[in-house]
Amino acid sequence: MGDGQVVYEISGVTKRFAGADRAANDDISFTIEQGEFFGMLGSNGAGKTTLIKQMVGLLKSDSGAIRLYGKDVLADPVFTSMRVSYMPQTAFALNSLTAAEAIYVTAHLRGLGRGEARRRRDALIERLDIGAMRNKAARRMSGGERRLLQLAVALVADLPVLILDEPTNELDPARRRMVWDLLRELNHEQGQTIVLITHNALEAEQVIERVGILREGGLVAVGRPAELKSGLAKTLSVHLTLREGMAAELPDYLLVQSRHRGRVVAQVSRTDVARLTADLDLDEVLEFRLQSKTLEEVYFEYGN
Numbered sequence: 519m520g521d522g523q524v525v526y527e528i529s530g531v532t533k534r535f536a537g538a539d540r541a542a543n544d545d546i547s548f549t550i551e552q553g554e555f556f557g558m559l560g561s562n563g564a565g566k567t568t569l570i571k572q573m574v575g576l577l578k579s580d581s582g583a584i585r586l587y588g589k590d591v592l593a594d595p596v597f598t599s600m601r602v603s604y605m606p607q608t609a610f611a612l613n614s615l616t617a618a619e620a621i622y623v624t625a626h627l628r629g630l631g632r633g634e635a636r637r638r639r640d641a642l643i644e645r646l647d648i649g650a651m652r653n654k655a656a657r658r659m660s661g662g663e664r665r666l667l668q669l670a671v672a673l674v675a676d677l678p679v680l681i682l683d684e685p686t687n688e689l690d691p692a693r694r695r696m697v698w699d700l701l702r703e704l705n706h707e708q709g710q711t712i713v714l715i716t717h718n719a720l721e722a723e724q725v726i727e728r729v730g731i732l733r734e735g736g737l738v739a740v741g742r743p744a745e746l747k748s749g750l751a752k753t754l755s756v757h758l759t760l761r762e763g764m765a766a767e768l769p770d771y772l773l774v775q776s777r778h779r780g781r782v783v784a785q786v787s788r789t790d791v792a793r794l795t796a797d798l799d800l801d802e803v804l805e806f807r808l809q810s811k812t813l814e815e816v817y818f819e820y821g822n
């Protein structure tokens with residue numbers, strides 16, 4: 519959880535690309551505190567990557583200000599690059615290098631001595647379980663392998679702020695879990711402030727503390743997942759599996775969203791939950807699950 523010191527202060531930031539019919543982001547304001555794990559959600563083109571590029575000083579805003587530890591990110595690029603590691607969504611500049619070389623060179627460029635750079639390289643190769651691609655050139659790697667290498671390169675300098683653009687994209691489920699575990703560990707044990715973009719709200723919900731939801735360039739919601747969920751908590755989801763061949767009558771206060779081959783997904787008002795179990799013919803129901811809103815549902819509510 520944040521300790522009160524403000525890392526990023528984003529005030530009224532707007533960016534419009536030349537010729538675009540709408541701003542990529544429009545009057546965005548929020549703060550990120552030291553030690554926070556902040557997730558950014560939003561549909562394709564919502565403006566997430568644009569915003570984090572502004573946060574790391576790669577793009578200039580048309581108006582508004584972005585301060586890192588109180589300093590304008592563009593006024594002092596060295597100050598920013600000494601504190602923030604950035605993992606971009608695409609484009610790997612070190613394509614002709616092997617994994618081991620790319621990590622080592624980056625560590626060295628970031629000011630680590632040879633011995634320390636080698637130690638960090640080997641520790642990251644082991645932690646990310648990428649020993650098998652140690653001597654493989656980045657341009658020959660699969661999408662997921664390249665993602666892990668990009669992450670290793672972003673982590674090698676061990677800076678206090680990590681900004682990651684879709685770090686789990688293209689990874690298989692086991693590696694996604696490994697990356698989430700590693701990020702949680704960096705946040706909890708080393709106190710790194712983490713800001714990341716993800717499309718995986720269900721997995722992110724397990725680790726992020728605060729979320730910002732962007733929609734068509736605007737920040738439409740920001741808060742802890744539990745707070746955002748409680749704002750939408752008037753209904754719960756009901757998942758039913760009915761016995762085959764049964765045309766079970768469902769209570770009319772259930773708002774059925776889908777019904778196919780005995781599987782029913784519906785919404786029920788919290789005030790109707792108590793009578794639902796009494797009103798359902800449980801002999802016809804094989805499975806019954808009541809679920810409060812997930813972060814993904816919050817995202818659908820705000821982000822679409």
Ligand SMILES: Nc1ncnc2c1ncn2[C@@H]1O[C@H](COP(=O)(O)OP(=O)(O)OP(=O)(O)O)[C@@H](O)[C@H]1O
Nearest residue numbers: 535536538542560561562563564565566567568569
């Ligand atoms: N260099 C650019 N020139 C012109 N328009 C751009 C440029 N980069 C982004 N845009 C536009 O700005 C808007 C926001 O794009 P951005 O990449 O920030 O979205 P995003 O939320 O990161 O999307 P995704 O989830 O697909 O990565 C889009 O309409 C996009 O087409």
